[in-house]
Amino acid sequence: MMCRLALGLAGWLPLACSSAEEAAPLEEVPGMVVPANFPAPVYSAEENPPTPAGFALGRVLFYDPLLSRSGEVSCGSCHQQFAAFAHADHRLSHGVDNRLGTRNAPALQNLRWRRELLWDGGAKHLETMPLAPLTNPVEMDETLENVLRKLNADADYQRRFAEVYGRKPIDSQQLLRALAQFTASLTSANSRYDQYARGEAGGTLTPAELRGLSVLRQKCASCHATDLFTDESYRNNGLPGGFAADSGRAHITQQRADRGRFKVPSLRNVARTAPYMHDGRFATLAQVLAHYDHGVTESPTLDPQLRRADGQLGIPLTAGEQADLLAFLGTLTDERFLHDARLSEKDR
């Protein structure tokens, strides 16, 4: 662990000399140390070297409704910190003029480790991903051109961007890279489970939580894998009702075999990110477990792991196992992340 940390630090050193924007001491930009129980990130710090001013700018932009057509909806409207940047209590996304989207807003956490984003993996880079909500008519309904016009007409933004990028006018690359300074910083790795996994002080799990962990490893970890609790694959976990409304991964690949497959979501902070699934159909974790136990529904692309030898579908879970799983899932709540003042809503 020490070794990983030391290497991580060493990786930063050349930046200080080579980068025009001077790299910040680690503490000043949150979430940039690679946690010892995580793999190497996909979006490395080298790609967009974090600076305190860049991060602060990204944070202000993330919470600024100026970015939407109506001036009422910010990224933070649908991505709330106390819900691990998911949209609490909203099945589907709510955009400008109360327009309803088609999917549930997922938690934003550990995005540096994601190869592809969105429930169907359609967005392939963290920097260009905000173009989707910015221009989606049912989300922020704005054009990139107009967002830049508004930013360039604002003396305070002019000053802030110039401070970070040293050139005018504000262009889309500056906007997108500044936003990515913030979204990349959203690292959740300090739950009680993490402390347990890293053998740190405070990392004790109760007997029920430990039993829950072992059920999870046995029955769920083939998909919700590693300490990121996802294997980043697209799978059909047997939700009933067919996929006419949303074909999932097939929307991107146009392959029949991908119909009804969705990104395996992380389970981090899952106790705080209700409602659940791509369409927010389940309000509670108990309902999710009931689904795996007896709600899994037949369809051609149903994941083979949810077919049992006896022809039955799903993952049998006794009442005790369900209680233990619920206890364990609670240990994935990262209060430090949910209450990190550096990530909270900030007006200019």
Place this chain on the structure above:
Amino acid sequence: MYFRLFSLLSTSLLFVATLLTSCDDKDPAPTQPGTLDIEIDHLVGEQPLVLNTGSYTTPAGDQFTVSTFRYYLSNFSLGKADGSTYLVPESYFLVDEAKPASKAFTLDSIPAGDYTSLSFVIGVDSTRNVSGAQTGALDPINNMFWTWNSGYIYTKLEGTSPQASNGGLIFHIGGFKTPNNTIRTVSPSLKGATILIRPNRTPAVHLQTDVLKLFSGVNTIRFATASDVMGGANAVRIADNQAAGMITVDHVHAN
């Protein structure tokens, strides 16, 4: 950790490779580099392309008009008779019928020499499709970027046709993953001409882009069955047409 080691290794390999190629490329008598102008005319068969008001007919007999015609050309590369090639770094251009200035551009800092071939990509290489926020020709502000299935639109042709199911034509050709990869590298014949790159010369290659070739060639596109294409199998069929001869060299100016 492995990742870091790997990237360190590959960086140093790259460095060594750069050293090697720069030695290889050294001319016996090193001279200053030169430039090459690219000038493009847009045609529909024999006629010049006129947005909105021009009306045209495909070889298969479908009528149409064009309101938007724009496409990326990138990764220009020049080849010598000995088989060696020079890839013009950062060569990304968005050609737009609505912006006459975009139909002429200059490739800079090409090593002096006698080049017998020219090749380029119609579209954008897969790396740049997934490399994060870009500027210049690749800036998403140019409206040539898909957000929901992210990646560049390499060719955009929009217009009208009485044969189309709703009267409109939308052809957005893009995609970089198999089986829907529409990146095409072409090497239109220079017709025996040689491009002489010298510090004191400004040679030019005149290209012609024929809109009809989107809809004919390898695959016949009929607007009754394909009028709203955004990537996918039909985009691949059109990309194959583009590769088969949408762009030809009209002539080379030695200048």
